[in-house]
Amino acid sequence: MAPTPAMSHSSAFLLPSSSSAAPAGSADPAYALVVLxxxxxxxxxLLWERGKCSPADRxxxxxLSSLLAVLGMCFSLPTPFSxCLSLAAQVRVCADGGANRVxxxxxxxxxxxxxxxxxxxxxxxxxxxxxxxxxxxxMEYYSNLxxxxxxxxxxxxxxxxxxxxxxxxxxxxxxxxxxxCILAIGALxxxxxxxxxxxxxxxxxxxxRIILLSDDCLxxxxxxxxxxxxxxxRSIEGPHCGLIPIGAPSTSTTTTGLRWNLDNTSMSFxxxxxxxxxxxxxxxxxxxxxxxxxxxxLRHHP
Amino acid sequence: MAPTPAPRPAMSHSSAFLLPSSSSVAPAGSAYALVVLxxxxxxxxxLLWDRAQVRVCADGGANRLxxxxxxxxxxxxxxxxxxxxxxxxxxxxxxxxxxxxMEYYSNLxxxxxxxxxxxxxxxxxxxxxxxxxxxxxxxxxxxCILALGALxxxxxxxxxxxxxxxxxxxxRIILLSDDCLxxxxxxxxxxxxxxxRSIEGPHCGLIPIGVPSTSTITTGLQWNLDNTSMSFxxxxxxxNxxxxxxxxxxxxxxxxxxxxLRHHS
Numbered sequence: 001m002a003p004t005p006a007m008s009h010s011s012a013f014l015l016p017s018s019s020s021a022a023p024a025g026s027a028d029p030a031y032a033l034v035v036l037x038x039x040x041x042x043x044x045x046l047l048w049e050r051g052k053c054s055p056a057d058r059x060x061x062x063x064l065s066s067l068l069a070v071l072g073m074c075f076s077l078p079t080p081f082s083x084c085l086s087l088a089a090q091v092r093v094c095a096d097g098g099a100n101r102v103x104x105x106x107x108x109x110x111x112x113x114x115x116x117x118x119x120x121x122x123x124x125x126x127x128x129x130x131x132x133x134x135x136x137x138x139m140e141y142y143s144n145l146x147x148x149x150x151x152x153x154x155x156x157x158x159x160x161x162x163x164x165x166x167x168x169x170x171x172x173x174x175x176x177x178x179x180x181c182i183l184a185i186g187a188l189x190x191x192x193x194x195x196x197x198x199x200x201x202x203x204x205x206x207x208x209r210i211i212l213l214s215d216d217c218l219x220x221x222x223x224x225x226x227x228x229x230x231x232x233x234r235s236i237e238g239p240h241c242g243l244i245p246i247g248a249p250s251t252s253t254t255t256t257g258l259r260w261n262l263d264n265t266s267m268s269f270x271x272x273x274x275x276x277x278x279x280x281x282x283x284x285x286x287x288x289x290x291x292x293x294x295x296x297x298l299r300h301h302p
Numbered sequence: 303m304a305p306t307p308a309p310r311p312a313m314s315h316s317s318a319f320l321l322p323s324s325s326s327v328a329p330a331g332s333a334y335a336l337v338v339l340x341x342x343x344x345x346x347x348x349l350l351w352d353r354a355q356v357r358v359c360a361d362g363g364a365n366r367l368x369x370x371x372x373x374x375x376x377x378x379x380x381x382x383x384x385x386x387x388x389x390x391x392x393x394x395x396x397x398x399x400x401x402x403x404m405e406y407y408s409n410l411x412x413x414x415x416x417x418x419x420x421x422x423x424x425x426x427x428x429x430x431x432x433x434x435x436x437x438x439x440x441x442x443x444x445x446c447i448l449a450l451g452a453l454x455x456x457x458x459x460x461x462x463x464x465x466x467x468x469x470x471x472x473x474r475i476i477l478l479s480d481d482c483l484x485x486x487x488x489x490x491x492x493x494x495x496x497x498x499r500s501i502e503g504p505h506c507g508l509i510p511i512g513v514p515s516t517s518t519i520t521t522g523l524q525w526n527l528d529n530t531s532m533s534f535x536x537x538x539x540x541x542n543x544x545x546x547x548x549x550x551x552x553x554x555x556x557x558x559x560x561x562x563l564r565h566h567s
Binding site for chain 2 (some may be wrong): 064193203214275276
C-alpha cells in the first residue's frame with residue numbers, strides 16, 4: 001500500500017509584513033483573497049497586502065509566464081521563476097456585498113489615513129456574484145478604477161464563496177495552482193446556512209488550499225488522503241484549537257502536539273469531538289481516516 | 303412477510319416564543335429556560351428573558367448580561383435594568399466572569415455554581431445538564447432551552463455547542479443569534495416546523511452535520527428534498543426558502559434545521 005502523502009500547513013501569511021511569508025525552505029504560496037459580505041476582520045489590510053508586488057514585477061512576470069509556459073513543457077522550472085510568478089498571481093475578489101465591506105471597512109481599519117486614498121489603494125481585482133447586495137455607487141466606484149465586474153446572477157446553485165473559489169482556480173496561472181492558497185474572510189459566523197455552505201466549499205474543493213478566517217479563528221480542511229503537519233505560529237494563533245468531523249464520523253484519528261492528543265481515537269457528533277483543545281508544540285500532526293476540519297483561535301492584540 | 307416498521311412519532315416545532323409579548327405565547331404549557339453564553343447579546347434578549355422561567359448565565363455570559371441589557375433598553379435606568387434582569391444561576395469555570403459582576407449578582411441572590419473542576423464538557427453542556435436535572439422547572443416534559451451566544455465566535459466553541467444538540471437529542475434546545483436560529487431534527491421523529499413569518503425566514507437550510515443522510519423528504523420549501531441524499535462534499539440544503547406556513551421533514555439521519563431571523567429596524 002502506497003504511503004499517504006504528507007501535507008504541510010502554515011499561518012505565516014498572518015505574520016506582520018516584515019516577516020517571511022513562509023516556513024524556511026518552502027516556496028511562498030500564491031495567495032488569493034476572497035471577501036464575503038460580513039464585517040472585515042481587523043487583519044484585512046495585512047491579508048490584502050500579502051504577496052503584493054509592483055507593476056514592474058507584474059509586467060516582468062507576465063512576460064516571463066508566456067516564455068516559461070513554453071519552456072515549462074520541456075523543463076521543470078527552477079524555484080526563483082516560480083516565486084516571481086507566484087507574486088504576480090495575487091488576486092483579490094469581492095463576492096457581491098463584500099465590496100461594500102471593503103469600501104466601508106478599510107478606511108475604518110486604517111483611521112490615520114485619508115479614506116479616499118485607502119479606498120483607491122484597496123481596490124479589488126474582481127467583484128463577482130449575483131449583485132443583489134453590492135451598493136450601486138460602490139460597484140460604480142470600483143468599476144471606474146478598473147475592477148472587473150462579473151455578474152453571476154444566473155447561477156443560483158452555488159454559494160458566493162463557491163463561485164469565487166472556482167473563479168480564482170480557473171484564472172490562476174497553471175504554474176501557481178500547486179502553490180495556490182485561497183484566504184476567505186467573512187465566511188464564518190452570520191447566517192448559519194451560509195456558514196455551512198461555505199464549509200461545504202472546503203469539502204467540494206479538497207485539492208485546493210482554502211482557509212476561512214474571522215477575527216476569532218481560522219479553519220481549513222485536513223483531507224483524509226494526506227498526513228498533516230500544521231506549523232503553529234504562536235505569536236498570532238492559538239492556543240485554543242479543535243478537530244471537527246463535520247461531514248462524517250472518524251473511526252481513527254491520531255495526533256501529536258496537542259494537550260489532549262488523539263490516539264487512534266474515534267470522533268463523531270453525538271459523541272466525542274475535539275474542541276477546546278490546546279496546541280502545545282510548534283508542530284501539530286494529524287492522521288485520520290476521515291476528512292477533518294482543523295480550527296485554531298487567533299490572538300487578539302490590543 | 304417483514305413486519306411494517308412502527309411509524310415514527312411526529313414532533314412539532316414553533317418559534318412563537320420570539321413573537322412580541324402581546325401575542326399569544328407559545329404552544330400551551332411550554333416552559334422556557336434561557337442560557338446566556340459569552341458573546342454579545344442579540345437584540346431580542348430582553349424578550350426571551352421575559353419568556354423564560356429559568357435564566358442561567360454561563361460564566362462570561364454574566365458579563366454580557368450586565369453590560370448588554372442596559373444597552374438594549376436605553377430608555378431605562380441601567381441600575382433598574384440590571385436588577386430586573388438578574389440570572390438565577392451563574393455556572394461554569396468562572397475564568398471569564400468579572401469579579402465585580404459575580405459579586406453584584408451574588409448580592410442580589412443569584413446562585414453561583416463553580417464548575418472549574420470539570421474541563422470535559424462545554425459551558426453549554428454544563429448549563430443544559432443543570433437545567434434538565436434540577437428542580438427549578440417542575441414539569442420538564444414541555445421544556446425548551448433557548449441558548450444565546452452559542453453561534454459565531456470561536457469555531458470550536460460553536461461546534462462543541464452544536465454537539466450538545468446531538469448529545470441531548472431528547473431535549474428541545476434552540477441556539478439563537480441575531481441572524482438565525484438552529485435546532486436538531488432527530489431522525490427518530492417526523493417533523494412539522496411551523497413558520498412564524500413575521501419574525502423568521504425566508505432563508506433556511508437543512509444540514510447533515512456529523513453523518514451523511516441517504517434520504518430526506520421535505521414539504522414547504524422552495525427547493526424541496528425528495529428522497530434526496532445530502533452530505534458534506536456533496537449536496538447540503540443551504541440558501542433554501544420557506545414558502546409555506548409549515549415545513550415538514552423526514553430523514554434517515556439527524557439534521558440541523560436553520561432559519562434566518564428577520565431584522566426589524
